[in-house]
Amino acid sequence: MAYYNPEAILTDAQKAPCTFELAVPGLAPLNNGSAIEHGTKLDLPLWMAEMLAVSKPAGPSSTSLASLDMPPALGPRVLNALSADPKSVELRAQAQWFYGLGERMLDLFDEEKMVELLIDMFSRQTFKQRALEIADKSQNTRTTQQGGDSGDFMGGLDETERQLFRAAHDGSNAVKRWFESSSRS
Structure with a gap:
């Protein structure tokens, strides 16, 4: 994303579906306060879904927090x-x-x-x-x-x-x- 480009910012704000690969109770506000369990599907802004897809939890697990799906x-x-x-x-x-x-x-x-x-x-x-x-x-x-x-x-x-x-x-x-x-x- 181009940092100062409004079009890029607006593009990255569009919703993209993602599927959580791990339970992430700390992100419950993203799911209207409900706990996020393994397999939870949410439509999130593209920038956030991308960050969750590349984020890995600490520890031996090599699984990312979520997978980004095609909109x-x-x-x-x-x-x-x-x-x-x-x-x-x-x-x-x-x-x-x-x-x-x-x-x-x-x-x-x-x-x-x-x-x-x-x-x-x-x-x-x-x-x-x-x-x-x-x-x-x-x-x-x-x-x-x-x-x-x-x-x-x-x-x-x-x-x-x-x-x-x-x-x-x-x-x-x-x-x-x-x-x-x-x-x-």
Whole structure:
């Protein structure tokens, strides 16, 4: 995580499932006051789940306190839907910082199959197809300004895609203003 990067901080604040490998009674406040036993599953902020997954108790045990599991936003159901039709999935409903979460999971997991799947999804079809639609919608200023269907469209974009939309929209407007001002001269 980049220490001063708000996007990285917000990405690491997203919930990730973890399973406790040991009983940890001192962490009961994380479980609404109930004792944390072996096998307890909790959704914790990613930064905390990561710290628990790399923490080992003192003594001869080599087991970490918890194991970090793949968030449902990057589970098979969502990845299959993205493979079938990338534009039909509302990424924001899955995770506000979906692409950042995927990037963090690539850093944390060493499973080859999952790494290949995530890299394929992020680099090839999903992001490219969605970026084309974002660029297309950002050019339609009338729909954007009047609320049209862009409200529904924007509701499904994760934060990275929203930033891309704003940049494309602002760039288009700047080019239009430049053309207008240069044609008057």
